[in-house]
Amino acid sequence: MQDNSTFKSSMSPINFVSWNCRGLGKALKRAKVFSHLKSLSSDIIFLQETHIHPTEQRRLRSSWVSQVDQANFSSKARGVAILIRKSIPFIFNSMSADPGGRYVLVTGEINSIPVALLNIYAPNCDCPDFFCKIFDIIAQFNNRDMIIGGDFNCYLDPVLDRSSNKVASSLKSVSVLNNLIKSLNLVDIWRLQHPSDRKYSFFSPSHGSFTRIDHFLIDSKLISRTVSSLYHGILISDHAPLLLQIHFNLHAPSFNWKFIPPINSDQALKDFISAKISDFLLFNDKGDVSPTVGPLLLCLFAFVSRISAFVVSLVPALSFVFKVGLRWRSAASSKAG
Numbered sequence: 001m002q003d004n005s006t007f008k009s010s011m012s013p014i015n016f017v018s019w020n021c022r023g024l025g026k027a028l029k030r031a032k033v034f035s036h037l038k039s040l041s042s043d044i045i046f047l048q049e050t051h052i053h054p055t056e057q058r059r060l061r062s063s064w065v066s067q068v069d070q071a072n073f074s075s076k077a078r079g080v081a082i083l084i085r086k087s088i089p090f091i092f093n094s095m096s097a098d099p100g101g102r103y104v105l106v107t108g109e110i111n112s113i114p115v116a117l118l119n120i121y122a123p124n125c126d127c128p129d130f131f132c133k134i135f136d137i138i139a140q141f142n143n144r145d146m147i148i149g150g151d152f153n154c155y156l157d158p159v160l161d162r163s164s165n166k167v168a169s170s171l172k173s174v175s176v177l178n179n180l181i182k183s184l185n186l187v188d189i190w191r192l193q194h195p196s197d198r199k200y201s202f203f204s205p206s207h208g209s210f211t212r213i214d215h216f217l218i219d220s221k222l223i224s225r226t227v228s229s230l231y232h233g234i235l236i237s238d239h240a241p242l243l244l245q246i247h248f249n250l251h252a253p254s255f256n257w258k259f260i261p262p263i264n265s266d267q268a269l270k271d272f273i274s275a276k277i278s279d280f281l282l283f284n285d286k287g288d289v290s291p292t293v294g295p296l297l298l299c300l301f302a303f304v305s306r307i308s309a310f311v312v313s314l315v316p317a318l319s320f321v322f323k324v325g326l327r328w329r330s331a332a333s334s335k336a337g
Helices: 027-039 054-060 128-141 172-183 189-193 220-225 267-284 293-314 316-325
Strands: 014-020 044-048 065-071 080-085 090-097 103-110 113-121 145-151 186-188 202-204 209-211 214-219 226-231 242-246 254-258 327-331
Touching: 014 027, 014 145, 014 214, 044 113, 044 145, 054 065, 065 090, 065 103, 080 103, 080 113, 103 128, 113 128, 128 145, 128 172, 145 220, 145 242, 172 186, 186 189, 186 220, 189 214, 189 220, 189 226, 189 242, 214 220, 214 226, 214 242, 220 226
Parallel strands: 014 044, 113 145
Antiparallel strands: 014 242, 044 080, 065 080, 090 103, 103 113, 145 214, 186 214, 202 209, 226 242, 254 327
16 A cells, blocks of 8 residues: 555545554564554554553554554553554644553644544443543543544444344443433444444454444534545454544645745746746646646656756856755645635
């Protein structure tokens, strides 16, 4: 897969992925997990059950990841982490980590939009108090767009989220969690987009059944920005990765080349450069140069290399000035309103 580590393509949605990877202590397992995450074009990743000892946090570092925030417990249990790809313009504000390795909360901005990212790994039992505690914590961030992902160890719909035909046992966590979701104006985005579908994220060998217990809960203000949400196949781990795509109005940077004033003021030189631009486009633009950033930059770099040679050969006295004066400026395009 192509690693777009320089910047996110213009107007591309950000890919959020939540995945209980069931242990990342071994190098081979980490390599498989990270390879699969890259194949999913993951941008912001919520990992659960990392099983990373607090002294081994560096194990989740990767060449294409710029930021790793994690809450660890032991090399045998729990652990959560949020990883952010280098191409994502995320401005970090704060981080809160649970000493028990159950949750990590990161606040920041994406394209000037305040966000709060919460990754949770809930206890494998009926534990409504855990969800009450978590939602008490995030209530103070109601001025930010909330994105909660993770392994909740709890289904939200006892009928649609279970493969078993047996009547579901009454769990307090189900009703408590659904009430908390409504109280904070959150939505189970996958269920919203797939109101009657049956899709499962976890297989329990002991029960011989599938359940949907891995979720993304997002602020209702983000519904209109959401492109899609889908579960991938269960592999490597006993949980399926959940992919969520949200638009944050990202634009590719714009690039400009500018001559310093001494060169700009020479009309003869400007006429010469103008003619060379026309010649370059006449012989090189055959209609097959993509307007996307990568191919376009290659074309522009080729032009700059060519025109610099022309100018230096034409005006030897300006050779030094030209080499110093040709400046490449990169500025982020104005954000969408």
